[in-house]
Amino acid sequence: MPEPLISAERVPAGVGEPALAVTDLWKVFGPRADRVVGTPLADLSRADLMAQTGCVAAVRDISFTVAPTEVFVVMGLSGSGKSTLVRCLTRLVEPTSGTVLVEGEDLRGADAKRLRDLRRHRFAMVFQHFGLLPHRRVLDNIAYGLEIRGVSRTERYRRAGEVLDLVGLTGHADHFPDQLSGGMQQRVGLGRALAVDPRILFFDEPFSALDPLIRRDMQNEVLRLHHEVGKTMIFITHDLHEALRLGDRILIMRDGAAVQIGRPDEVVGAPADDYVRDFVADVPKSHVLTIRWVMRPVRDDDPLDGPELGADVVVRDAVRAVLSSSAPVKVVHDGELVGMVDDEAILRVIVAEEQ
Numbered sequence: 262m263p264e265p266l267i268s269a270e271r272v273p274a275g276v277g278e279p280a281l282a283v284t285d286l287w288k289v290f291g292p293r294a295d296r297v298v299g300t301p302l303a304d305l306s307r308a309d310l311m312a313q314t315g316c317v318a319a320v321r322d323i324s325f326t327v328a329p330t331e332v333f334v335v336m337g338l339s340g341s342g343k344s345t346l347v348r349c350l351t352r353l354v355e356p357t358s359g360t361v362l363v364e365g366e367d368l369r370g371a372d373a374k375r376l377r378d379l380r381r382h383r384f385a386m387v388f389q390h391f392g393l394l395p396h397r398r399v400l401d402n403i404a405y406g407l408e409i410r411g412v413s414r415t416e417r418y419r420r421a422g423e424v425l426d427l428v429g430l431t432g433h434a435d436h437f438p439d440q441l442s443g444g445m446q447q448r449v450g451l452g453r454a455l456a457v458d459p460r461i462l463f464f465d466e467p468f469s470a471l472d473p474l475i476r477r478d479m480q481n482e483v484l485r486l487h488h489e490v491g492k493t494m495i496f497i498t499h500d501l502h503e504a505l506r507l508g509d510r511i512l513i514m515r516d517g518a519a520v521q522i523g524r525p526d527e528v529v530g531a532p533a534d535d536y537v538r539d540f541v542a543d544v545p546k547s548h549v550l551t552i553r554w555v556m557r558p559v560r561d562d563d564p565l566d567g568p569e570l571g572a573d574v575v576v577r578d579a580v581r582a583v584l585s586s587s588a589p590v591k592v593v594h595d596g597e598l599v600g601m602v603d604d605e606a607i608l609r610v611i612v613a614e615e616q
């Protein structure tokens with residue numbers, strides 16, 4: 262009996278061992294980089310460190326965990342350290358210090374053989390420049406990771422055929438990459454990554470070369486696939502809108518450091534500093550904030566006969582219920598009344614957006 266193509270089991274986010282646990286991670290490039298961490302040099306700004314030592318602190322003291330099946334987005338401007346951070350998570354780049362646990366296993370302690378094993382069986386990557394093999398057909402490209410693993414020809418084509426359908430490339434098995442549009446080539450990239458049934462998928466700006474409409478399509482595709490296959494995903498982007506659409510949580514980087522880690526509504530509703538505030542200034546708040554962010558405390562004289570909504574309902578989806586009710590809307594969480602939302606609170610968000 263062949264093993265199932267994609268493990269259907271979905272562990273609820275936040276339950277069980279983290280898929281990834283990163284603690285005090287540093288990556289310093291440059292001469293004698295290992296003398297920086299743990300000394301006063303580590304406190305210097307990037308520019309001062311470079312001036313004094315010729316080193317770049319690409320990743321500075323970052324800690325976070327990623328829950329199984331979570332979509333974790335790493336966002337920041339060019340040069341903020343996103344790629345270096347994510348490469349440290351598979352040791353494509355060797356961290357200078359800190360720990361990385363992959364499902365509890367110490368990645369930095371893995372020898373070359375174990376690392377190869379992890380890269381073949383546990384991880385898969387999708388890059389901006391699709392990295393497809395130009396002289397091989399779509400089906401062969403999708404089957405490539407299985408070939409490297411030594412999966413038999415019959416079995417790998419069976420799986421590749423299934424994945425071809427999963428990523429929306431039915432009918433394109435025999436095409437060559439250069440016969441496909443950019444979006445379709447990236448579907449092949451996605452298919453190749455999924456074919457090996459990895460536990461963690463890494464995406465390094467996979468859609469930044471695509472035009473905006475195709476890009477949106479591909480984001481929807483990732484959301485759909487995530488829903489269907491329930492993989493843990495680490496996704497790098499410099500595009501805030503992409504981060505807000507895809508991320509369960511977002512890590513915002515600046516000059517190698519983590520400025521904020523939070524859910525989209527936390528990043529937009531409570532930016533950690535002016536840098537994040539500037540980033541999110543143009544985001545339509547009603548699309549991201551939940552009514553938890555606009556509710557007020559319950560008062561003794563509040564009528565309790567109005568409709569009720571969950572605290573995680575997005576403001577945009579609550580507008581109709583709130584405005585059409587004469588009584589304030591009750592906000593409930595875990596069966597408890599946690600606040601009230603009235604017309605004024607909703608209109609304040611909408612009006613602010615239009616200014």
Ligand SMILES: Nc1ncnc2c1ncn2[C@@H]1O[C@H](COP(=O)(O)OP(=O)(O)OP(=O)(O)O)[C@@H](O)[C@H]1O
Pocket residue numbers: 290291317318319337338339340341342343344345346499
């Ligand atoms: N191999 C390297 N040697 C020296 N410096 C490096 C190396 N790789 C990256 N850097 C430096 O580390 C910093 C972070 O780079 P990184 O590529 O991780 O940022 P990024 O946020 O992914 O940027 P981009 O969005 O442009 O890809 C930059 O200053 C970069 O010049």
